[in-house]
Amino acid sequence: MLQSSLRTSHKVVGLRYLWLALVSVFLGMIMSLIMRIQLMWPAVHFISGSGVSPASYSALTLLHGSLMVFVVLSCAPQAGFGGYFLPTQIGASEMAYPNLSRIAFWITVASVFGMVAAFFFEPQSGLTLWVAGVAVFCVAAVLNALNFMVTTIDLRAQGMTLPRMPITVWAWFINAILSLLIFSILVATCVLLLSDRIAATHFFSAAALSLGVPASSAIPAFPASWQRLFWFFAEAQVYIAVLPCFGIITHLLATFSRRPVFAHRAVVLALCAVGLLGFCIWGEHTFAAGMDPNSPLVFSLLASSLGIPASILLVSWFGTLWNANAKFSTAMLFALGFVSLFVSGGLSGLFLSAAQFRRAAQGDDFVTGHYHLVMGVAATFAMLAALFFWFPKMFGRALDERLGKLHFWLTFVGVYCLFMPMHWLGLISRLRHPANDLTAIFATHSPYGSLQTLVTFATVVTVAAQGIFVLNVAMSLVRTPQASRRNPWGATTLEWSSMAAASQVSHRSHITSHLVIHRGPYEFLPPNLRFGGDDFVPQDSPTPALPPTRPTAFGPGPEPLGST
């Protein structure tokens, strides 16, 4: 077991991140179920024997958020799928620093233990342990980001120029840049907060004793300072969660549509813009924290500007799909589900970018519904799409399509019934209870009407539907690997290429393999052409370039990217 834990292969480490995320997502779902049930029946003491306390409910919310945001959303798409496939997709045999990947994984595990264990402590000491766990998690994230960036910059195979990189690699790379910057900021913030809690400093509170007054007197703390530092990280963090998903979805839509990515370069620029703007709009979350009166206008404008790269991505996705002879596998369904959820959740984000509305909606179900749709569920759909897509590559056998489609439809309908009504609930509760306190919310929610019941029922059904997914995975893993279908989806990127697999030699120096890349990542052929019986040309195939793909509704089809 010790030898197994010391293995540094990027595929092993990537898989471990995915297993960690899988366990965390189910723990997180159970917690959300408990929270929903508690809200419906506040008199029943689920959480603690002495009754429902705001502290224990808040601790559950914090733990749910920690596991979902940090472990599932930040780890699985990037360190999980990225760690597994980034080196292969650029033609490298390993990450730049394999040992660093392994160390970062075990640091992440330690941080998760810390965050989970915090739930079982007294509130104050539990919170200190949680902050320490987060700080440790950030260190691991920085190490991973560094590894990703060095690998992408220095270990690309011969011929793998920047235009020839798959969109997934671009997304992982831009995400790594963002991660490197903002997790460093959160480490500093956590150091200051831990110092306040352990060493009795006053970074975020007034040093009352130095003024000769008791600490308990009403001297205002400095929460705004903490808020600004935290949201500087957290706003960019949502884009860390969603950027790899953009890359994965773009990749899958192209593959299953059998079309190059529409406006490939614009998509890359849009990903860069999302990363850049995400770094600048932290003030979106501090409208109610006493900012300069002119700053909400600036932040609102910047936040609204995110609509531009988002629109570019949407146009690209629709342009790729337009008139395409698409294959609606489960992975493709989840990818389309992502697009739907992203549009729905993104539209509510437009409302939240307005300072006045955001100030009013602070802390209620409208915000909850929005970010769950766009960050939680949409990202989860992207991860499920990626899992269905890459499962044959990772495990040598595909997931069952029928179970997968059943799982998709139940989940898709379930999450809409779960999170869409929250927008309406948020608006209505704002009218009924302007003050945002838990007692009022409990009083509002417990006898609430059919909408609350619908949300709880949808929660139960959606969580239960994930059992189908667990069954599918278990049955598929038990099945014998299918040696015959190396590339069941007809994908063009290097992880599916037999030539790439044969030329990559795994050796201790982990240098760039002797692979040569000759073309772009999404060369699919028009119906009148075939290459070896297939309708695509792998990136490492040294065959001649091909005529343009068939025309689209917007004009002549895009050139294959082999000549760029």
Place this chain on the structure above:
Amino acid sequence: MPATNVLDEVEIVIDDIGRGGGNKPPSHDDHRGGGGDDGSHRPRRPNPAQSGQKKYQTAILLGMVSIFMFFMALSAAFLVRKTGKDWIQFRLPGILWLNTVVLLTSSLTMDLSRRRLALGDMVGFKSMWRATTALGLAFLAGQFVAWRELVARGYYVGSNPSSSFFYVFTVAHAVHLVGGIGALLYVLFRNFNKTRVSLSVASEITSYFWHFMDGLWLFLLALLYFGA
């Protein structure tokens, strides 16, 4: 819905291949990496021995970016917190100026040692490198003296926000400097015949980090002098 056009003829075009790899074209004095676009149409194989060295330089530069962001977050918190009414200014320990001179001198000896290495003078390289290490340790000792002086004057970690920031800044810098000293010792004692990284690259990236720590200290000293 517009009908798709079926191509009547297939025109095959032989494309130029090998438009450049993932690395920059090699410079005339550095055979770093492979795969640059040197005008030939044959893809060049990467040089295994040298393409792996560049990743160390990239890694240390990115690591410095991360450390920079860490200290910038602390600095931002410092500047905001400084506006509080409970902010008490205090005189910095005088030894900090001596420590600064020591650290700047260590950068000088570091640069001298690398010049000796470039000339092939291993003895000179090692002696200057040891001097750099000693000066780094002397800096840390001086910081310890500064902390003791502050404690003796009654300024503890939690006394007031200004002293808290002083300790956080100086301790964080010292922790990173310890990492730098570790790298110095690694270069001093490691047998580079058995490692993937070469002595010249290891000394180069260590020097980047050391100079960065120098510059960072100057920034922190200025921040504390004018702020705390």
